[in-house]
Amino acid sequence: MNAAELHWLLYGGAIGLIVIGAAGIVMGKHLFRIILALAIAEAGANLMLVVAGLRPDAVAPIITGGIIPEQMVDPVPQAMVLTAIVIGVGIQALALSLAIRVYKAYGTLDMREIRLKMAADIDAAAGVDDEVSQESPVGERPLELPDGVTTGGAGQ
């Protein structure tokens, strides 16, 4: 395998993971799967950072037995990924605890149901009757016009 193939294989893998994760986040219907997609996207981003510091024929930047290796990979992206992994764990734990709260409040993790129930909650908190909110006005369409008003008056 030559260098260009390896380059596109590694970057392609990392970018593929990021895109799969991002697509999962925006298209996901289930809250837990959205959190898993976030973890996949994180893994892709970490892999991309590590690949950015990679050198062919290089070893890990650790000196063993007092011999300094000739070629070592870039240590800076590795240190940053070390940081990112730990922060990722914290974010996932926080996301999971928020998901637990959502499940306690609405009894489901399905995003479509959660959206409906949240909209109903917001309507109730604002004192708006569900039926006459801006999203779904009451009554049949077209509305009956009051006396003396004709349609399309403004345009003619």
Place this chain on the structure above:
Amino acid sequence: MRNLTSLLFAAGLAFFLLVIAARFDLGAAPMLIGNAILQEAPEQTGAANIVTSVVLGYRGIDTLGEIAILFTASLAAGLVLGRRRPEAARDADSGAVLQISAQLLFPLLLVVGFYIILHGHLTPGGGFQGGVILAAAFFLPLLARPGTSVNHAGLSLVEGLAGAGFILIGLLALFQGKAFLEPLLDKGTLGTLVSAGTLPLLYLAVGLKVGAELAGLLANLADSEVDQ
């Protein structure tokens, strides 16, 4: 329609990242600092693991910030989950195999965790990795017997002392007229356990803090009550 826009977004993201990737040559990293660090780190910090030199020696303040982020995330998770009602139902204890293996694994995980923390400046590993193993050691009994009580006060104490120790080592350097968190003490011989000055102490503080924090966080998550 929503799926179409989502797919368009994903495709755009892929294109954007591919354009970035195409500008990099594999092996010729665009970052120049890596080479300088590789050449000078062993003499400057005395740590055989150059990643540790970067994490604690050159980017110590970033590591402090990262610990702060982890602390904030764990604090927020604890706040969101809230306190458990004492009468809330718990999962049943697991079988004998899991309970006994949890007891067997506990000391082994402790030893491995501390080994990885204390050898962070010599071999792959360090405070973050070892801390996660320590957290796993304290979380295993909780998985085996969900009713096990967790000493949250002790965990908070260890966490607070470790965090304070990290900052204290940084301030000591400041009082000696050096930069905040600049490595102190004798560098010793490269590759021995007692070397690299204060870096192993800093990693010990990081490891204890991460371990206590994650153990508390996992215990909170496992303890959260959900009406069945």
